[in-house]
Amino acid sequence: MSKRAGLATAAAAGAPDAGRAPAAGAAVPSDDRALVALAQKGDRAAFRTLFERYHRRAYALAFGVVRNQDDALDVVQDAFIKAHRHLDKFEGQASFYTWLYRIVMNLAIDHLRKHKRQQPVDFTDQAVENAVSEDALLPKIIGGNPGRALMDREIRERISEALDSLSENHRAVLVMRELDGLSYEEMAVVMQCSKGTIMSRLFHARKNMQRQLADLYQGPPPDADGAAPDPEDSPAD
């Protein structure tokens, strides 16, 4: 997997939980808290450090939602401007990154709505909440190393197209979950909705992704001891 450390590098510089946003209510990394306190007093260098720490991750989140490089850069820029402007009102109840995350997410979704891009219609979250079950998701996998799969340009484009095909709400929860490993509760806070709605959106996001990538799926994953499945046993697609 190329440059997986990239997104975590900036966070690893200070945050102890590299690659994962601090959970809501968990102890905020002390140097993040110190930086925020300095920035609140007008220390531009402290705010810049926060920017350097989180801008790549913020970009990946924004891009995951708006699916356009120019728009994602605008969202990130606007998010940090907004964060700086309202820094004096940040009370530290959530981590700085979770707070920033919410700003990025809100701006990204607002951006999509303002530009009125053609969006697939969401299923009614409440109506399908009861349909979430393990059986409804395919057990098949693409096979092999995901990192190696992404080096295949065609597969990378297919994944990008599959993400594009999701509705903004479905894509937002999938990106939050897979990019930063946010819990259902954390995502519910970010998106200002119930945990059940998050579960429903995540389920449908994955279901739609699997449907879009159906022809890439080869068969069941290796069994518990790592042995590759016998190709003769793979069900026909």
Place this chain on the structure above:
Amino acid sequence: MLAADGEAPATDLGPEARQTTAAVRELGELVRGSLELSADDAEPRLAGLWDLIERRLDVAEAPAAAPVAAPAARPSLGARIWSWLAGHRSHVATGLLSAGAVAGLSMALGPAPTEKVVVKTVTVPAVQPTVMTGSPPEVESMELIGGSGTVFTIGDDDGDGDTAVIWVEPDEVDPTEGI
């Protein structure tokens, strides 16, 4: 799915549920990897993002434009000419050099005093001035804190250009913490 997301223990899963968990995790790896590669693609522009942010922060914190100072008492004519020459020293030097070159050229190429000079008048057809066409103003992005906006375009009907009026209405409070 719950087990794959760490929202439920993975201890009591049957074989197919374990396979589903593995598939969900693999899909997650693919999505995460795809987004990280997208961030890599944007790296050159991300590198310049802080400069753009800093400029906007500077605008927000910049002091007001200084009021236009009243013009000082006019100096004497000689002082003004000297001041102008001092300010345009390079142009004066260029002009003198050009004059010398042109003088030399004119003496080398100019007609002999006894040669008859014929003046020809050539009428150049008037060049039609290019009509500078324009486009209406375009609002590329609009962030209205606690409000909504509407863009009206007043068309150009008498040659003075299009005008964008951005009407801002205050709105309810943003639910994000502290904002």
Place this chain on the structure above:
Amino acid sequence: MNKSMLVIAGALVLGVLVEPPEARADVTCSIVEIEASSGSAPAIDPDLKALEKKFKRPPLSSWNTFKKLGGASLTLAPQQAGAANLVHGKFGLLLRDINERPGKKPRLGLGITIDDTAGKRVVDIKVGVDAGDYVIPARPLPGDKGHLVAVTCK
């Protein structure tokens, strides 16, 4: 020799007076702050004559009285920002870029911000506009009045 002297004199004058053309490096932006209201009779500040026709078109025709509160002039290079105090807050302007287009007016990328008197950002827009055209952020004021900031750059 008389003709040569004339040529020398002409070249001297020409060489001194003609400055080398400079590449377009900056623009000058005019900012006019206006208070709009509805009075018993229409009235437009004489300093606002250039905008009179626009005041008669919607949405500005919602009012009939236009009073100039103040003005400022900013000369900006690309990627340069400037600011001006307003009676009703503070104005910020960023010249993002200049796009010279053959046969057309240059297109200017502007960033405009307005803070209210409490320091709260009420307008933050990025706009593309032809040189010489107007952008007018407008917002309500108490008493059914309007606050307009007319911006034009060339």
